[in-house]
Amino acid sequence: MIKFESVNSFIFPAQKPYITILFKIVEDIGNAMKKVNSVNQKLLGNDIDFGVFFGFGITVAIDEALKNAIEHGNKNDAMKKVTFSYTVSNEVLTVNVKDEGNGFDYNNLPEVVVDEESGRGLLLIKNFMDDVSFNEKGNEITMRKYRNKGDKNA
Numbered sequence: 001m002i003k004f005e006s007v008n009s010f011i012f013p014a015q016k017p018y019i020t021i022l023f024k025i026v027e028d029i030g031n032a033m034k035k036v037n038s039v040n041q042k043l044l045g046n047d048i049d050f051g052v053f054f055g056f057g058i059t060v061a062i063d064e065a066l067k068n069a070i071e072h073g074n075k076n077d078a079m080k081k082v083t084f085s086y087t088v089s090n091e092v093l094t095v096n097v098k099d100e101g102n103g104f105d106y107n108n109l110p111e112v113v114v115d116e117e118s119g120r121g122l123l124l125i126k127n128f129m130d131d132v133s134f135n136e137k138g139n140e141i142t143m144r145k146y147r148n149k150g151d152k153n154a
Helices: 017-043 050-054 056-073 120-128
Strands: 005-013 079-088 092-098 131-134 140-146
Touching: 005 017, 017 056, 017 079, 056 079, 056 092, 056 120, 056 140, 120 131, 120 140
Parallel strands: none
Antiparallel strands: 005 079, 079 092, 092 140, 131 140
8 A cells, every 4th residue: 555645834925815826736735645545446445535635624724724824813914924834644634824923812712703704714624624723822723634534543
């Protein structure tokens, strides 16, 4: 079986057009993983479904984290940077997004109001990812999606 692991890190100005470029790169990694999956299935009969890593929910979670870093963390200041990194393997996708802002108190989040224009990002992230955590300052989020949902020892 081919074991797969890819580690990538990008630092970019806090501007939304860069999100589209990053998604293209992540999509390319996802397509490579699907090819690995196809070879593994043909040669070994292994059923490794990489599609879960790059489905709708993952896309939404990454998009929300990047937008939050740009808008709320760096206050749309193009002089500040956002760091986006991810590691993907046969077992787990781990995504980190860090901004240069002051952070926030992630333990005391306001109640989500569905009618509001914003404020649902973290709720979406927590619903689409298996694990979500923040650094102590509150300016970096780590999100994990496991191939076998619930298998947090992967």
